[in-house]
Amino acid sequence: MKTFNCSCPGQPSLFFESHTCNACGRVVGITDEFESVQPFDLNEEANYFVIEGVSDRAFKKCKNFAQYNACNGMVDVKLTKEEAATEAEAKNTEDNEYCFACRFNEVVPNLNVEAHVPLWQKMENAKRRALYTLKALPLPLNNNEEDAETGLTFEFTVDRNVKDHFVSKLPHHPDVMTGHNNGNITINLAEADDVARSKTKAAMGENYRTLLGHFRHELGHYYFDRLIANNPYKHERCKAYFGDDELDYQEALDQYYSNGGAPANWPENFISEYAIMHPWEDWAETWAHYMHIIDTLETAQSYGLLFDKNRGTNQTLSDLNLPQDDADDDISASFNRILNSWMEFSVVLNALNRSMGLQDAYPFVLTEPVRKKLSFIHHAVHNKTLLLSETPFE
Ligand SMILES: [Zn+2]
Ligand SMILES: [Zn+2]
Ligand SMILES: [Zn+2]
Structure with a gap:
């Protein structure tokens, strides 16, 4: 930002x-x-x-x-x-x-319920921030009036009672699943409620769960369809990084939960435990991290907080000068610089949080395989897949 x-x-x-x-x-x-x-x-x-x-x-x-x-x-x-x-x-x-930003909305919560309003405001803030970074990148971004076939829409819906932090079910309201379906992103309003979201976070054993993270994850699914799934060459390349996404999704889901989650060594190859569930989820999780990294580094740079230790001066990552129409030709090198800055800056970010008695802002480790997946996404965002002809993992 x-x-x-x-x-x-x-x-x-x-x-x-x-x-x-x-x-x-x-x-x-x-x-x-x-x-x-x-x-x-x-x-x-x-x-x-x-x-x-x-x-x-x-x-x-x-x-x-x-x-x-x-x-x-x-x-x-x-x-x-x-x-x-x-x-x-x-x-x-x-x-x-x-x-x-509001023209992407298809459904908003019932605003006659007064307590829905502040939660919906939080939802809109997170949505707008996610859109801001997307718009600054060379990505297609249209609502369904501009593009009836592949435009993006949002539904913010409710299936439980706001009065008890979304514990009791509302009569005559179908269950709301947060997710993406063919350009339509649904987010359950309960995710905007700190009590409800913290409960789910603890129940799922997650160390990071935010509204913004939900938007970026679901947008990852949307852009998988827009950038990868419709292009056989890119799709093949993508499988080399994220695995075969034509695996049956329901089977993968059942298996993930019947095994009680991911095997203990998941951090070696995945950004989050959930990412191991299916290649689509790995893509969406990694996409969300890519957006977190780009947005946070842009913010740090805008406030003059990226230092070049060797030169003792402020660092300016030209690769981060958004908006970007077209990236550097040497896009792999430029993304390495971005990731290296991120590795340094995220340590500072976490240290600042600890000084305030807060949890780490970025409780994740970027291993080499995860860096490669992030790099694939960077190439996909900039439509530079040809440079990814090498075998990703050896
Ligand atoms: Zn508006
Ligand atoms: Zn997902
Ligand atoms: Zn003023």
Whole structure:
């Protein structure tokens, strides 16, 4: 994530989630380009917002921003039919009600239940952060209005009672399984409840379980379909790294649970215990880590926190200068630099957390086989599979 600043005196920091500037009180948001969080001035007479120095655009708050503070999206106010000077302009006069991020939503929880609202806000924050990194990478990212066949949609649904932290079942509500199905990502609202999520985390023996992690994992399944499954060459290469994903999924699942999880040596080859269950899960888990690494390093770099020990200066990973349209030709070397920085930086990150009496932020070990899988994903993201002709594991 990048750093953002207000334009008011002292240029205070704005966060990706900010709705207002604490110093000047102006509305703060992000346009459909989804690049930077910035202040907006209200033109009271016309009742729309403008950006300082931008004269040809007007904005209004996304409906979810205006009603629920569930996002900070600012959508363009277009000309009215009467104002349109050309036919092309006249065709394009319908304002979007929702912002870039909210237009991916297919189902949101019942917001008449007051306690759903703060949980849904957390859900939206995690979703928007996941989308931000995707958008900065050279990846296809369309909602199902833009692309009916392969567009992405989200469903945030509920099957249990928010009042008892999602213990009791709601009558007449089918079970909600968090997962991905053909472009549609479902996340159970219970995952946004700290009590419910911590319980599941402890019950599953996991050392990391976050909303953001869920989004990135399920998005991994989505991009497997978009980038790998439809391309026989890439699919073959992928199997060399992640194993044969044409294994029966249900059988693998049954076997995983009847064995009581993964064998003890799983950390040698997998990023998480769950990744061993099926090659699809290995891909999705590794994809999520790739996104965690890129986002966190981008944040560290934006705050000037990546140091080059040898030179005693701030390190700038040009490979991390998002947005990226196209990567370096020497993409393997560039990803090695990214991973080496991550190995160093994640130690600092964990040490900082321990100083605060918190658990490690990144309780994972990146072994050589896991690094290779991450590198495969980096190549897939940048559409550079040809360089992966060598045998991955020898
Ligand atoms: Zn300000
Ligand atoms: Zn929105
Ligand atoms: Zn999965």
